[in-house]
Amino acid sequence: MLDAIAFYTLAALILAFAIAVITARNPVHSVVFLVINFLAVAIVYIVLGAEFLAMIQVLVYAGGIVVLYLFVVMLVNLKRGPEAHQDPRRQTGAGVGLAVAVLAELTAILAYTGRNPLPAVVPAASARGPGGNTEQLGWLLYTTYLIPFEVASMLLLVAMIGAIVLARKVD
Amino acid sequence: MTYHLLSIVLFTPLAGALVLLFVPRAQVDAIRWIANAFALAGFVVSLPLWNFDVQAAQWHFVEKAEWIPSIGATYYLGVDGFSILLILLTTLMGFISVLSSWEAITDRVKEYYIVLLVLQTGMLGAFMSLDFLLFFLFWEVMLVPMYFVIGIWGGGRRLYSAIKFFLYTLVGSVVMLLGILALYFYNHTVTGVYTFDVTQFQQLAVPFNIQRWVFLAFFLGFAIKVPMFPFHTWLPDAHTDAPTAGSVILAAVLLKMGTYGFIRFSLPILPEASHYFVPLIVWLSVIGIVYGALVALAQTDWKRLVAYSSVSHMGMVMLGMFALTPVALTGSIVQQLNHGISTGALFLIVGIVYERRHTREISDYGGLSKVMPVFAVVFLIMTLSSIGLPALNGFIGELLILAGVFVVNKLWAAVAASGIVLGAAYMLWLYQRTMFGTVDKPENAKLTDLNLREFATFAPLIALAVWIGIYPAPLLRRLDTSVARVITRVNSVYGPALAKSNCTTPTAPAITRPPAPTPGAPSLDLTGFAACADEAAPKKPGGK
Amino acid sequence: MTDLFVVPLLQIVVVLNAVLVAVTYMVLLERKIIAWVQSRLGPMRVGPHGILQPIADALKLLLKEDITPIRADRWIFTLAPIISLVPALIAFAVIPFGGEATLFGHRVPLYIANVNVGLLYIVSITSIGVYGIILAGYSSNSKYPLLASLRASAQLISYEVAVTLMLVSVIVTTRTLSLVGIVEGQMRQHIWYVFIQPVAAVVLFIGGLAETNRTPFDLAEAEQELTGGFHTEYSGMRFAMFFLAEYANMIVVSAVMTTLFFGGWLSPFPNVAAAHFLWYIPGWIWFLLKTFVLLYVFIWIRATLPRYRYDQLMRLGWKVLIPVALVNLVVSAIVRVFL
């Protein structure tokens, strides 16, 4: 029962703040909502037994990436609102409609396949004992997925250099 | 073999080129330091190759990995004594040429060093490849950087020379590719396996009529690169117009590609055709020796003179190779190294004065001994090395070649030996015209002697020249198995003697049957071939 | 059920109150110590030797008018101090004040939670704190707070890199992320990790100074330049929250340092027989003592050192501490694997 309460509460929070992100007029507010959304997602991870990932979510996403967004929002001091100009060829309505249709279809598919019951989700942590799954995750990343891991690190390095080059003032 | 020495040697220069990509082009000194460091590192990592098992006849430091499985191409590296020496020569001359460019190149420095390092990898790869397609890849990889080196940093009619060099060599290599493909498909017909494995080709008994055509195809490719007599005209142009380092690399290493190809591919894979074409090649070589020397005598351009002397020397190398005796082949290989050392040094020498005076006309010099005494000594030593003075390296090669040729044909040896006389004539005359006499040009009076860096480029070459001249035994011992491998395959007379003296097991049976041109499809007697292959399979080195 | 809910709840209540009280007295302590350093007396009026001064201060702040600037972004203006304070407080959830103690017949752990990613938890939670500062600066809609907040957040992010990298090399030594596990590791090995990772301890301490905006890195609140920093526009309770957050953060840093490097609740000299009497002192007292010493150092430094210039600060962070951290990481890894 507890897990159900937790899930629904968190789901509600996540969706609510997600909608808040895309509807807020002030980008700073969007950012704040995004942070809260991410924190909620982090809690979902904990519920699902992925503590390490949760911490990474908070540390990297909430504490790192979104700060970057906040910085950019504050640096970009707009003279006129970004939403001021609208291209007449935009198909906003169709887009929303299609997105909703996709969601509906996904729901339908889930409902359709949901007839084959799956076992309830048990947090992996409880199965792994007190040590948690951080160690297992580490093993996985540094053995099986070593090369993807290195590639990802290289990607980050390149992105870092790229960001520096892009953001530098051209004299 | 978990010990990827060859790959390390091969890719160190390339790594340098990659690192250089990320250095800002304005930081010229940093670029130079990095390039020199990597070139030196390339030399240093190649040094362990020297200590290979001299007695063992198999390939050393073998590395094999899939490359293009669908056509049977592999990343197959392996070396024997012969290629190890050439690799060491390459890494050394590569470093020296990079070092020598410090002040000579001021334009597009970054690109220059990158191109030079890529070239280095190409040359090393060609010497290491045991896969024919891989070899061809590296062979072509060399071409492009050299083209840029001549075309961008050269002097005189550099574009003309660069294009000539490129097209001429390309024509040869395209024909060579046809030969490679012929072997490839023939091998598939016989064994049912698609492979470019050179060791496999070396065990193949190709019918004579195929051999003949494939030999001609290879001949065109390699002879242009050597270059042999009628195909040599790109060389003086390319040498003359290339920058110093380009000339050095060209003379010291690139020309060896052709001779390397003959020894590694033409002779062992196509033994009967090699026999068949001996008179043609020998006469071209002998003509080349005398012709190159005579034309060198007529030159007024210092660099062009050295270039024509290259033609003469390489004729000597080819002559030794196609005498098909162990002594001459050993001499031929030694002479390749010697040519790399002494002609490379001679081009460096021209580069030194060219950098100071910006002219290559011999008549613009004179009396330099007075103003540049150290330079004069270095030049003298290298001149003597080039004309084969005993107790210097050049003599060992020429002696072995002529001794090996003499037992085959006295006339060849007599004519070829006259090239030595002419060699002394043009080199000493050059030396006299530039170094002796009074300093009659005011520009020459102010010339500075070698600085430490320049001397450092020569020091190893002088040391090598003396060492090879006085105590060549370690060098020659390293060639025993390579020479035995080729000669047992191509000249059965020496089989027993070589087997006895070197304790080796030749990798392939000697072809003793007379050349039997059987037209039509090759025999598909796979059982017979399998037996042959079994016999030919490299055995454990249990000989000793 | 009691173990699951009641005990933690009690723990939370105790710890929170203790921390808040401690923070208030930290202020007093700081004022006193600085005064003594400067040959003054410090607060003397409220209570004997000013011992009740914190209470007076708290009452003053609570009763003061809470002003919201007119052009401010109201919601965020309110939210910012909360975002600052909350992470500082919940970070205490994983701090092990001691081992286990028997209390009313229950074996009660002297920590709220032994999370297996405890160290990571601390890092991530404190990284949230930066929002408080940025948002405070932004929402004040005023020049100085905005500049201060940008400075502060840049500083925090910069030093966070060095600190996190350094923590990684510490983890290489400890081989666990659990803070309790780290203390137990020091117990097993009979050595404080400060002796294994001295460089890390120093860098982490410097990073801690920077992350808490303390002298000599207190540029974000440089009165001379920015009239008080990002909380210029704040007053009353919301100002108090920033204040609390800063001091709470100091305590967190000290506590974490104690745990990582100074043996946490362990008594010193475990293998010196003559010092065995020290065992009779409970572990949590040891812990508080060590933390207090570190806090004293914080204040001491504030009383001693001048402020850095901004470019110096950045240079120190990026060009000194991060390379040092990287080298330390590599060395630690090599030592770990090969020795």
Added chain:
Amino acid sequence: MHFTPITPYHYLLLSAALFSVGVIGVMVRRNIIILFMSIELMFNAVNINLVAFAALYRHEVGQAFAVFVIAVAAAEAAVGLGIILAFYRNKETLNIDEMNLMKG
């Protein structure tokens, strides 16, 4: 009170919904920063999916992939925001509708 046990379907549904919200965000908004944030939402939707299955199969592969997703997201944010800043410096706008240099 009785709830059906929470199965992966629930998480999938949550994930789908979150993803759709992200898509709508991208569709509707014209501030490119908000667009980016919407994309981050979609990343999170994917991550929830991955973690849910990791919990289902009791194996950390899903989490490992989530780690990679986060890494990629970080790279994307860094480069993307860099581009935004560069663009803003030139055009003084963040409106996606004005970013049409490549249009046909």
Added chain:
Amino acid sequence: MRLIWLLPLIPAAGAAVNGLAGVRWFGRAAAGAVACLAMLSAFAVALTASIALIRLPPEARAYDVTLGPWLPPIPLATAHGIGSFAAEWAFRLDPLATVMILVVTGIGLLIHVYATAYMMDEPRGGYARFFCYLNLFCAFMLLLVLASNFLVMFIGWEGVGLCSYLLIGYWYEKGSAATAGRKAFITNRIGDWGFLLGVFGVFHVFGTLDFHAVAQAVSSLPIEQSHFGELSIICLLLFIGATGKSAQIPLFVWLPDAMEGPTPVSALIHAATMVTAGVYMVGRNAVLFQHAPLVLAIIAIVGTLTALMAATIGLVQNDIKRVLAYSTVSQLGYMFLAAGVGAFAASTFHLLTHAFFKALLFLGSGAVIHAMAGEQDMQRMGGLRRFLPVTFVTMMIGALAIAGIPPLAGFFSKDEILLQAFSKNRALWALGSVTALMTAFYMFRLVALTFYGVYRGPSWPRHVPPAVGGPATLSIATAHGVRHPVDPDAHGLAHVPQHDLSHGPAHPVPIGPAAHAHEWHGPHEAPSAMTWPLMALAVGAIVCGFISIPPALGGTNALERFLEPSFGGTPAAATVEHARQPRADAEPATADQASNGREWALMLLAVTLAGAGVAAAWRLYVTRPEIPVRLAARWPGLHSLLWHKYFVDEFYGATLVRSTFASARGLWTFDARVVDGAVNGSGWMTRTVSWFSGIFDRVVVDGLVNFVGWSADEGSLVVRRGQTGLLQNYLLLIVLGVCVFLTVYLFAR
């Protein structure tokens, strides 16, 4: 004796020290001391080794030392199956080598000492460089004589050639010196061509390159009496090498030019040691040559002709060193004559005595040149015997020795050669005797022109009162202006103060206090460092003949007996073999029989001829100096022929050199026009073809492509409306795609 391998190394070390450090840092004294010390220790080692060798019983007088491998063995076919081509760093000391090392180190030492004073005017670096070369030369020469196989010998062979090149071209700023050096080297190279081929032939026939092994192998082979077989070819090729090194016809042209080098060099290299290397080589392979009598005949003829021709040229030359050079060529011819008639011991004996007196003569001439401040033309000398008493006496001894006046050294050795020649072929003997006459003549012509008569040289400052002959000659001398009309570079302008300091007491001319430091003050005796070697050599030239007094004079032919083992058998046996040759003289001449009467007669004749030559020279150049001028005027053709050295240089220049250069230029043109032209022509062809195909390409092929492109362009105008540039519109399509896919998935599953 075990340390004979040190012999080449000691001078090599001296050369290394002077070459690496001396050129830059040593003063003159240090450089000279290093070089002389090296030679002194080499001489000591040589002496010790020789004494040790002589103490051994005659049949055991050979000692081999192998240092290590040089060329490791590699299989190679020979005439008798597959052999093994190899060479070792191996040395062999036997009687022949003993004689040679003593000559090289002993005379070398004296010349080194002499040179320390002679070269004093050189700049410091050049001085060290000179001694570096000189030491290096000795090292290579010792290597040559000690070698126990052909290849090691060849190293020395070419090495001495190199040093000769460097030393001739020592004054490299002088064009003629540099050219002479190059000429020497290249001419030698032509000889080396033959030598090298001969070496290969030796390997081909015998499968080894070791002298001893070859000698043993060859002694079992038949003598090629009448046919020109492979042994003969080998010997001929080797002899070609010897003609190059020892300046025989046709390769003698380089030696007179080599006189461009400093005089000590001429003495050491071009008189005493290097040029005898060819003789030595023939002697070293005596057994081999004895198996090729036809080649021996060629050698004898070539030797005789060379001797005669060089002597005739020497009759008319005026340059003091050139006369000596042609004399050297002539004497070398003698040695080959001896070798050619099988008298290897006699040839070696003459080599030894010649080394002494020719070195003496050259050094003496050096002293004269020194005294005349670089003047080499004898016509500008005269009457010098009073200025240079020591030089005069020693040179007179040398001249007497070379002329063959008993009991000086030349008499014995030359007489031995003529005796052996007489017993083989009277024609050779006759030509040899004529040569001996001419030798005596031109040597005393030299002495007369230099030391007698009136002083004809340039003047020197008047306030220095010349002791003798000065006033009489001054009027002649002034015509020549100042001091150095011939050789300004060598000595003149570099006449620096040290020169005066170096020879104070020996100076016969009193130097006035006002004498200008840079002025030359008349002919003067050389310093003691130069006169002492002269005296030592003079003693040698007197006594060294006594080591091999022929039996006819009551001696024992000690040297010949000592050398026997080196020439592979007893001289008697060799002589007998030769006696059986059809072309040889019918009368056998054995040592025992010693038809003393005939020998006495021959000696008397030789002495008479020598005396006649001396007398003629005396008459023509001392008492009646106007006769030679008249003779020259009477036979201008002959005089011109001799004066121009038979036009050999001109002939070579016009034929060989010119044709080589012409063919070089021709081939270059051929290369540029035809060979390269073909390449460029094919390039041009390709370009022409490609131009046409380019047109085709542009019009037809490209037109087609452009049409496709054009239609695509037009078509895209319609399609591109869809590309709004709005990101969301593209996304819309993606989502639409997802939607469609899901729909299909949902319903069509």
